[in-house]
Amino acid sequence: MARLVARRALFAVPVLLVVTFGVFAIAAASPFDPVKAYAGTAGLTASQDNLDQLRANLGVDKPLVGQWWDWLTSALTGDLGNSSTLRQPVADVIGERVGWSVLLAATAFLVAIVLGTGLGVLAARRPGGWLDRAVTSLAYTLEAAPPFWLGLLAVWLFALKLGALPSGGLTDTASSTVTAGQVASHLVLPAGVLAISQLPWFVLYVRQGVGDALGDDPVRGARARGLAERTVLLGHALRSGMLPVLTLIGSRVPELITGALLVETVFSWPGIAAATVQAATAVDFPLLAALTALATVAVLLGNLVADLLYGLADPRVGFDG
DSSP: OHHHHHHHHHHHHHHHHHHHHHHHHHHHHSSOOHHHHHHGGGGGTOOHHHHHHHHHHHTTTSOHHHHHHHHHHHHHTTOOOEETTTTEEHHHHHHHHHHHHHHHHHHHHHHHHHHHHHHHHHHHHSTTSHHHHHHHHHHHHHHTSOHHHHHHHHIIIIIIISOOSOOSSSSOTTOOSOOHHHHHHHHHHHHHHHHHHHHHHHHHHHHHHHHHHHTSHHHHHHHHTTOOHHHIIIIIIHHHHTHHHHHHHHHTHHHHHHHHHHHHHHHTOSSSHHHHHHHHHTTOHHHHHHHHHHHHHHHHHHHHHHHHHHHHHOTTTOSOO
16 A cells, blocks of 8 residues: 555656646647736736836746746745735635535545435336336436536525525625635535535446446345345445445546536635636736646545555455555
8 A cells, every 4th residue: 555655656646747747738829918907907008118027926937847847936935926916825716615625525425425326226226117217317307417506406496486595695785704614505505516526426336336236146045045135235235336436536536626616606605616617817927726636636535545445455456556
């Protein structure tokens, strides 16, 4: 296990270097001018000397490699720079928002795994039955539905038509304090929509894995020994059928991050979505690089966790192969 973690850590270094440099390269090729975006309407009447001085203050007057290197060396010391769009340190921008994004993504992912596993097992019990057809049809339908569309539909139904849940934000409109009860009620819709957007893959993977496991010799032997169907299904078939799902957990992290950004935007959730959009449109180099590096680390960690879980669940695979 230690060797696997060490290899992945060494692999992450060049990946992060390439990703962060790519962010600066793409931003440099963008038609948006970060100086004009920072100056706003004042930039329309500012002299060229003032614009040049502002460009030097922001550090965007240097060549591409120089900008990236300055950011990288500062980031290694813990200084992620200052956001030109939000006018505050990048570390503060991320610190204020990333916790809410993690809460949303983790809650939705957990719900998707648990609910997807349950539906997948039910569908695999009787392949071709009415429940199997209903569950798989629903999974394929949801697979084609974009998260933002699901979010708008949820707002229309549960917030506008039924009035059962708040439509967005973190707290009630008249509240000036953040309480656990308000956060929980405001979390239901965005977490539910994000979970539904991730649900189809877990349903289909579990259904396929458990269905294949039910035809294996060990499972048929367990049935021949007279074990209860519930014991055969949960104790034997589900354990074997869940192995592919462990790999799926890591591969779904990029889609989870993308879906979370869309869902946060629809529900005005105070995560990193708004900061990401502002950083991209205003070519905010430090903030854009930090957020991209953070997303890359999340993807790498997701794949590492999936491999570790797979190795623990199936000792035949091991960690050093």
